[in-house]
Amino acid sequence: MNRWLRERVDAAYEQLLSREIDGVPTHVAVIQDGNRRYARRQGSDATDGHREGAETTEDVLEWCQEVGVEELTLYAFSTENFERPAEEREALYDLLCEKLREFADAERVHENGVKIRALGAVERLPKRVREAVDYAEDRTRDYDRFVLNIALAYGGRSELLEAARGVAEDVESGAVDPEEIDVETIERRLYDEPVRDVDLIIRTGGDERTSNFLPWHANGNEAAVFFCTPYWPEFSKPDFLRGIRTYEHRQESWRRTRARRALALLGAMSDRELAEARSIVDRFRDSLPTAEQPDEDELEGADSSGPAAD
Template identity: 45%
Template sequence: MIYSKNSSINVKNKNNYKLAKKLKSIGKRVVLDFYKFLEKSKILKIYEKILEESIDKDNLPKHIAIIMDGNRRTAEIYGKDRYYGHYLGAEKVREVLKWARELGIKVVTLYAFSTENFNRPKEEVNKLMELFEKKFYEIANDKEIHKYKVRVRAIGRIHLLPENVQRAIKYAEDKTKNYNNFFVNIAIAYGGQQEIIDAVKNIAWKVKIGEINPEDIDKELIDKHLYTADLEYPNPDLIIRTSGEERISNFLIWQSSYSELYFCDIYWPLFRRIDFLRAIREYQRRQRRFGR
């Protein structure tokens, strides 16, 4: 057997990495258990009530967009596969939409699946597509959706999705197309840069055939050629990202020019009403300048 000092170091590094990963997982479980303890106690409910009373109902964001990050890491905490995390994330959507609607928010846009997400392992993507199909049909037949007149729309390169998912999306959109009390937009197969590219191509074609003069191209014209052109309040007032990452990841990059950004450490499936209220409280503390 040939002894290699470097190989010995590599083994130690691997062992240290495994140990660190295990300790990190244990630490997350401790935090998770602590959250559960708080939720069962009255402490969190009292704090939630105080937070809600601090919210100015006359200064709410009309449109909140959410980057739902942390599904896979939540699954890791529970020792489950990635699909379990995505399932928990999908279930959380129902709760958050209820909080938003009850508070008086008019529009919520959810970043569900980016164009880059197609590069994930095939099995994970296939499972996600199955989940999307199921959830769009559930939305379309949800009594709460119809009771509160919620309109559901999908934005993105929908043609890239499997046909069964496209059918489910169309079904949900058709079933809710006449509602206007509350708007839910699902960004799926969506990429902000690609959205702008598609808009530019569309405008360039119209210039070529003489439908548009180059001198007429301005911000308003580009707005009309984005995926969000037909949406109520297309520009988000507030963007929330969960999981502790501090970037917008190619999400609504044109529409978010003057959006307020709020980042929180908690993973999306573990997102609580107090986290939602904190985001709105922070939004109300800021002075929006709109470039002035």
């Protein structure tokens, strides 16, 4: 297929996907995998792959804002990246410094009210990277229309471990009552500012694993996951829209499951529980196939057949 025809086909496919999208996730998290493999395939250095990947990152930020995503988290530098050769690490540090400052000064970032935040053990990074992080955060601190999280020196297991240690220390000192520990207790120790639950994780490069990325906010929220084969520098808008569609299908499945469970339980509930179950059925009834949707007579029958209130 010649280049002109390929571009026409891709444009038509992108339009089709855009028309199919109805609801969008609030928070998308991306594992940007495949930069080095892309560079090797091109016969280039790893640094060239990371630099081309940075261009994709800018595109994804724009696509998120176009469809209505409100928060984007990018897995830019994991704790495992510290094990890479010194030359590659230094090149990555330089690129991070350049892009953080570039983003912080970009006109579109300020026009769209983008808040830039770093997640992870930033204190482990070289001084020049920490200074670039401070610069980007300070320049965008007052914005709240869109949040861009950059995961740096990040490890999900380490993050949870540090939070658990903090809670244990507070319990030992008497500052926290063990009976009062709840979800908010942990979340307050994870980040300085709230992070929304993750609705969708996208991973490029062909590997089907989430690499311990945002476990508290993604696993706890049963986030949808979209794995795709393109390396990060090749990731396209149609790929992005396919990821959004995966989230939509996940939500539709969740709604159907909730409705089916509520219907199954109606006949076994007490009067006090029945109102809540009927409310769930009413909310999610339309997500069921037509043949499974109950009518009012069935619901009334469930009311009369249920056991008496305790």
